[in-house]
Amino acid sequence: MTVSSREKILSGIRRGLKRGPLEGSARDAVEARLADLKRNLIPARGQLDRAGQLRLFREMAEMLDATVEIVDGPDAVPAAVDGFLGRHNLPKTLRMAPHETLEALPWAEKAPLLELNRGAARVEDQAGLGMAFAGVAETGTLVFLSGGNSPATVNFLPDNHVAVLRASDIAGAYEEVWTRIRADREPGTLPRTVNLISGPSRTADIEQMLIKGAHGPRRLHIIIVPDDEAA
Amino acid sequence: MQTTSHAFKDNARKAMADVDLRTALKRVETGFTTARRKAADRLPEFEDLRDAGRDIKNHVLENLDFYLERFEERVIAQGGKVHWCSTPREARETILKLCRSVDARTATKGKSMIAEEIALNPFLEANGIEPIETDLGEYIIQLADEPPSHIIGPAVHKTKDQVSDLFLEHHWKYGRTERQTDPQALVNEAREILRQKYVDADVGITGANFLVAETGSTIIVTNEGNGDLTQMLPKMHIVIASLEKIVPTLDDMATIMRVLARSATGQEMSVYTTLSTGTRREGDLDGPEEFHVVLLDNGRSEMVGTELQELLRCIRCGACMNHCPVYHTVGGHAYGWVYPGPIGAALDPHFLGIEEARHLPSASTFCGKCEEVCPMRIPLPRIMRYWREQAFERRVGPPLERAGIRFWAFFARRPALYRLATRLAIRVLRRLAGRRGVLTALPFAGGWTDGRDLPAPEGRTFQELWKSGRRSP
Numbered sequence: 004m005t006v007s008s009r010e011k012i013l014s015g016i017r018r019g020l021k022r023g024p025l026e027g028s029a030r031d032a033v034e035a036r037l038a039d040l041k042r043n044l045i046p047a048r049g050q051l052d053r054a055g056q057l058r059l060f061r062e063m064a065e066m067l068d069a070t071v072e073i074v075d076g077p078d079a080v081p082a083a084v085d086g087f088l089g090r091h092n093l094p095k096t097l098r099m100a101p102h103e104t105l106e107a108l109p110w111a112e113k114a115p116l117l118e119l120n121r122g123a124a125r126v127e128d129q130a131g132l133g134m135a136f137a138g139v140a141e142t143g144t145l146v147f148l149s150g151g152n153s154p155a156t157v158n159f160l161p162d163n164h165v166a167v168l169r170a171s172d173i174a175g176a177y178e179e180v181w182t183r184i185r186a187d188r189e190p191g192t193l194p195r196t197v198n199l200i201s202g203p204s205r206t207a208d209i210e211q212m213l214i215k216g217a218h219g220p221r222r223l224h225i226i227i228v229p230d231d232e233a234a
Numbered sequence: 235m236q237t238t239s240h241a242f243k244d245n246a247r248k249a250m251a252d253v254d255l256r257t258a259l260k261r262v263e264t265g266f267t268t269a270r271r272k273a274a275d276r277l278p279e280f281e282d283l284r285d286a287g288r289d290i291k292n293h294v295l296e297n298l299d300f301y302l303e304r305f306e307e308r309v310i311a312q313g314g315k316v317h318w319c320s321t322p323r324e325a326r327e328t329i330l331k332l333c334r335s336v337d338a339r340t341a342t343k344g345k346s347m348i349a350e351e352i353a354l355n356p357f358l359e360a361n362g363i364e365p366i367e368t369d370l371g372e373y374i375i376q377l378a379d380e381p382p383s384h385i386i387g388p389a390v391h392k393t394k395d396q397v398s399d400l401f402l403e404h405h406w407k408y409g410r411t412e413r414q415t416d417p418q419a420l421v422n423e424a425r426e427i428l429r430q431k432y433v434d435a436d437v438g439i440t441g442a443n444f445l446v447a448e449t450g451s452t453i454i455v456t457n458e459g460n461g462d463l464t465q466m467l468p469k470m471h472i473v474i475a476s477l478e479k480i481v482p483t484l485d486d487m488a489t490i491m492r493v494l495a496r497s498a499t500g501q502e503m504s505v506y507t508t509l510s511t512g513t514r515r516e517g518d519l520d521g522p523e524e525f526h527v528v529l530l531d532n533g534r535s536e537m538v539g540t541e542l543q544e545l546l547r548c549i550r551c552g553a554c555m556n557h558c559p560v561y562h563t564v565g566g567h568a569y570g571w572v573y574p575g576p577i578g579a580a581l582d583p584h585f586l587g588i589e590e591a592r593h594l595p596s597a598s599t600f601c602g603k604c605e606e607v608c609p610m611r612i613p614l615p616r617i618m619r620y621w622r623e624q625a626f627e628r629r630v631g632p633p634l635e636r637a638g639i640r641f642w643a644f645f646a647r648r649p650a651l652y653r654l655a656t657r658l659a660i661r662v663l664r665r666l667a668g669r670r671g672v673l674t675a676l677p678f679a680g681g682w683t684d685g686r687d688l689p690a691p692e693g694r695t696f697q698e699l700w701k702s703g704r705r706s707p
Contacts, residue, residue, distance in 0.1 A: 219459020
């Protein structure tokens with residue numbers, strides 16, 4: 004059934020294009036375009052210097068109702084997470100992505116009362132902590148790659164999403180993030196899920212009124228760890 | 235979806251008498267258009283990005299077969315499967331078979347216009363699988379048992395009061411016996427009820443805004459996060475997408491993404507943009523075990539190489555309807571099928587036949603606003619004109635209407651006669667109008683004069699004025 008539909012669809016397209024399957028130099032040209040991974044026009048806003056990118060990232064994320072906190076260093080992250088939970092009267096329980104960077108933080112020392120649960124998120128979790136792969140200054144967007152150290156559910160199920168982001172991982176534009184993702188992988192592959200997240204969940208489906216917390220997190224808190232000269 | 239496009243005139247008349255609808259449409263007219271304008275103004279490169287997006291899509295369409303095959307290759311390499319479906323029926327049956335293979339009882343659904351196009355929900359229901367819409371707008375209209383009236387805001391026609399009533403009626407069974415009127419409370423109620431449904435569902439079905447040939451990824455763009463919960467919790471993720479959604483690379487996707495949300499809602503970027511590639515990997519802590527892409531043609535391959543090819547650039551942002559004076563007046567349901575507004579007027583005749591949809595390409599003032607705002611620069615008025623010609627040539631429509639067009643064409647082809655006739659006509663009309671200067675009734679023009687007076691022409695014809703050297707009134 005599907006084999007014949009496949010042929011039918013492909014031959015229909017070729018009939019419309021008045022040619023057979025792509026061959027010879029025409030095929031080489033398309034293959035070359037695909038292999039080049041050439042970037043298209045990138046807005047000037049996405050091409051600032053490092054300090055400018057950090058500033059723009061923060062400005063854009065806050066415009067989207069995310070909250071942004073720049074801490075002194077990695078050791079200050081546990082207290083920042085603890086403080087966030089306290090500010091919102093949340094239980095001192097956290098669903099944490101078992102990411103090596105997060106595991107290496109001094110939790111027991113700096114936030115001894117915090118209960119950390121590792122693994123995929125569950126419906127009853129109220130707060131999740133994830134490690135962002137990158138930030139995109141252009142729109143204040145966070146990027147997460149799913150994997151054994153980064154379950155995608157942590158970014159979506161809990162009402163409160165806390166993300167740790169290294170300042171040096173803030174890129175100007177999406178294209179820089181693609182380049183970074185491609186660098187460590189077999190060509191043509193991606194993790195199961197790549198999440199680009201810009202602010203907390205929202206909807207405007209009732210009389211176009213903007214309401215936060217539709218299905219994803221109601222709050223998004225971004226903790227930026229300065230690790231280069233820009234911050 | 236059952237079509238009522240043939241009844242456009244009646245649909246439109248009813249819509250214009252609906253007070254709630256008028257209020258809702260006013261919000262579309264002011265809200266969406268202002269937001270788009272501001273978003274476009276904030277990005278100096280916006281117009282150049284539109285050109286770049288158009289060029290990418292044109293390149294794809296010239297090599298569509300190649301990119302689709304490459305996409306399939308990449309999906310398979312990462313544990314997924316592509317199901318090529320020529321017809322809506324084949325797509326429905328493929329999805330049912332997949333659902334049955336995991337003994338599914340419920341399927342959660344992210345927003346998908348293609349699911350509407352193939353009328354998936356009634357089919358699943360009839361076969362014992364409960365589809366649960368999770369996008370708030372789609373959820374509302376599912377409760378109301380109505381089709382969407384806008385491609386990105388399916389429930390834009392609903393008032394808050396109507397939503398309150400619907401929730402009370404349908405959430406009673408969950409012990410929600412209080413009628414909520416605060417919008418935040420309504421959103422919370424839907425959120426809480428749907429939360430468990432995500433977990434319980436055996437299959438999650440989403441649409442796709444893009445398919446990426448480079449990586450075999452399907453991409454959804456949402457604000458609520460429902461599409462993500464839909465696809466990450468059940469063991470099977472089915473993506474239903476039409477074949478023109480393909481782009482070559484992630485970089486190409488990024489370019490078009492920059493104009494998508496700005497054109498649609500005026501956001502710089504939607505809240506969640508999610509790239510889904512294959513199945514969960516070894517060591518992953520969550521994600522679906524099965525990944526299926528149902529790739530629908532439904533006559534699109536026949537559009538390649540024709541006057542309609544440019545329609546395949548459409549990214550379903552809704553900007554054309556947001557800016558359309560006809561849509562502002564009659565709303566989405568009047569169009570009678572899945573795609574309303576200018577894109578519907580250009581697209582629906584292809585899917586439904588010009589006999590069924592003949593009114594739609596005529597439901598336009600040709601103001602050109604749709605083409606002006608279309609991020610993919612689709613010449614929508616030109617395509618509507620093409621359908622009008624088709625309707626005339628194929629002898630669709632009442633004889634009197636076609637006789638009228640022939641009558642006009644007779645003069646239009648004879649410029650001297652045309653000028654003489656118009657000179658005479660305006661003088662006759664002015665005489666008929668008398669001192670009041672307006673006509674309250676005119677043979678063959680009841681469609682106009684029944685609802686309003688026709689102002690009588692003043693002075694002379696444009697040509698006469700031009701010749702006399704009077705260049706302004």
